[in-house]
Amino acid sequence: MDDNNQNQNENQPAPIFETVTSDSQPVTNNEPNLQPEEISSEVTSPDQVIASSPPGDIPPEEQPMVYEENKSKYLIIAGGAIFFLIIFVLIFFLVFRGGGAANNKPVKLVYWGLWEDKEIFDPLIKQYQAQNKNITIEYMKMVPQEYREKLIARSKNGQGPDIFRFHNTWLREIKDVVSPLPASVMTNEQFEKTFYPVHQKDLKNGDYYYGLPLEIDGLVLIGNEGLLKKAGIATMPNNWDEVVTDVAKLSVRDTGGNLITAGIALGTASNIEHFSDIFGLILLQNGGNLENLNDEAAAGALESYRKFAEDPKTGFWDETMPNSLPAFIQEKVALIIAPSWVVMNIKAANPDIKIKVASIPIVPGGKPLSLANYWVEGVSRNSNNQLEAWKFLRYLVEKENLTKLYENESKVRLFGEPYSRVDLASSLAQHEYLGPVIQQANYYVSLPLISRTYDNGLNDEIVRYIENAINATAQGTAYSEALNTAQQGVSQVLGRYVLQ
Numbered sequence: 283m284d285d286n287n288q289n290q291n292e293n294q295p296a297p298i299f300e301t302v303t304s305d306s307q308p309v310t311n312n313e314p315n316l317q318p319e320e321i322s323s324e325v326t327s328p329d330q331v332i333a334s335s336p337p338g339d340i341p342p343e344e345q346p347m348v349y350e351e352n353k354s355k356y357l358i359i360a361g362g363a364i365f366f367l368i369i370f371v372l373i374f375f376l377v378f379r380g381g382g383a384a385n386n387k388p389v390k391l392v393y394w395g396l397w398e399d400k401e402i403f404d405p406l407i408k409q410y411q412a413q414n415k416n417i418t419i420e421y422m423k424m425v426p427q428e429y430r431e432k433l434i435a436r437s438k439n440g441q442g443p444d445i446f447r448f449h450n451t452w453l454r455e456i457k458d459v460v461s462p463l464p465a466s467v468m469t470n471e472q473f474e475k476t477f478y479p480v481h482q483k484d485l486k487n488g489d490y491y492y493g494l495p496l497e498i499d500g501l502v503l504i505g506n507e508g509l510l511k512k513a514g515i516a517t518m519p520n521n522w523d524e525v526v527t528d529v530a531k532l533s534v535r536d537t538g539g540n541l542i543t544a545g546i547a548l549g550t551a552s553n554i555e556h557f558s559d560i561f562g563l564i565l566l567q568n569g570g571n572l573e574n575l576n577d578e579a580a581a582g583a584l585e586s587y588r589k590f591a592e593d594p595k596t597g598f599w600d601e602t603m604p605n606s607l608p609a610f611i612q613e614k615v616a617l618i619i620a621p622s623w624v625v626m627n628i629k630a631a632n633p634d635i636k637i638k639v640a641s642i643p644i645v646p647g648g649k650p651l652s653l654a655n656y657w658v659e660g661v662s663r664n665s666n667n668q669l670e671a672w673k674f675l676r677y678l679v680e681k682e683n684l685t686k687l688y689e690n691e692s693k694v695r696l697f698g699e700p701y702s703r704v705d706l707a708s709s710l711a712q713h714e715y716l717g718p719v720i721q722q723a724n725y726y727v728s729l730p731l732i733s734r735t736y737d738n739g740l741n742d743e744i745v746r747y748i749e750n751a752i753n754a755t756a757q758g759t760a761y762s763e764a765l766n767t768a769q770q771g772v773s774q775v776l777g778r779y780v781l782q
């Protein structure tokens with residue numbers, strides 16, 4: 283099921299900040315109260331009315347009677363106006379400043395998460411609910427398969443969540459169900475001071491941001507410390523020339539020329555995790571563009587990727603090797619490129635393996651660059667409680683709460699999600715596994731060819747075209763020809779998912 287075909291030519295809906303319970307209490311004591319537009323009314327005082335009355339030509343003996351009559355009349359009018367003004371002000375404060383009984387009206391927020399168990403968020407949810415007595419939050423860990431389709435379909439029929447997690451490349455796929463971040467919750471200036479450049483680029487459309495990230499992550503270089511030492515390599519390679527030199531030392535073949543230990547898992551599509559991400563990385567480093575795979579930069583990137591596995595006798599990787607992740611766990615490959623969370627999978631399967639993590643190798647003389655792969659929290663455009671939902675997410679990204687979330691995650695696994703906030707970078711800069719993520723956080727770039735987002739749309743479709751191009755060159759097709767075919771398919775996919 284793919285709801286995206288219905289959305290391809292629709293204009294972006296106007297921002298909606300509505301809520302069923304606009305009379306709710308402020309979410310936290312730190313949040314500014316939401317004020318409706320102030321309405322002013324002119325009320326003329328009795329003294330002003332009397333002073334402005336023309337004296338006229340009234341006989342002296344009749345003036346006292348007329349004066350008293352006019353004075354009483356205007357005093358009654360002015361008193362009534364003041365009375366109604368006071369009533370209006372009281373109603374305003376009761377409704378909008380949290381003083382009325384209606385303010386206690388209960389609000390339930392449904393939160394669809396991925397990857398994290400309910401126990402991770404429970405302490406923060408309970409703390410928030412204690413501060414906001416009328417708010418109840420139900421966290422649900424969803425299955426990633428067909429998640430995006432369910433999110434769109436159920437949101438449109440009114441059965442979707444108020445809050446949901448989505449991938450950093452999904453904005454153009456979910457534009458019809460995600461709501462913009464209200465400036466009353468976080469201004470654009472605050473967003474840009476808080477989060478990294480890649481967050482700003484990925485989550486902004488027009489004048490609005492459409493999500494709040496709890497993490498930053500992307501590709502890093504992961505090495506087997508034991509195999510590196512055995513080959514006499516003391517440090518992880520810093521650039522691609524060093525990679526080529528090191529993998530030649532790391533690769534081991536038997537007498538028949540068959541690979542026993544591979545230097546690095548690169549060059550194929552069938553047995554490399556995140557092969558499309560890695561190709562996208564090399565494409566960017568080579569100056570290429572996903573929207574123009576017909577140029578020389580793209581062909582050069584594909585050639586650079588393929589050369590690690592092209593020669594079956596001297597290559598550093600081939601299709602006889604097991605999948606790159608099991609191969610690394612079994613210590614059959616020394617270097618792989620993957621997102622940082624892969625380290626947790628490796629250590630869970632082989633606790634004794636010693637791992638080194640480094641930033642992605644740069645092109646000699648080039649600048650640092652890596653490919654982003656992270657998840658974001660958003661609010662449904664179809665929620666009746668959008669404002670309350672955004673306020674809860676604003677609470678989650680506060681410095682102390684992100685720290686608590688990381689601590690909760692670290693209690694059940696090797697480490698938590700790398701912090702999305704720039705001002706928390708120093709706390710992870712020296713981390714054994716996450717340090718490289720933080721070191722290159724300002725240099726992450728996004729492309730919609732990420733493996734395992736399970737979107738059954740933009741990413742998955744483009745990944746298949748990249749896979750076909752890599753496999754075609756393995757069968758002898760020229761790089762440019764293979765990418766020309768891929769370009770036709772990629773252009774069609776990108777044309778179906780357009781942000782207005």
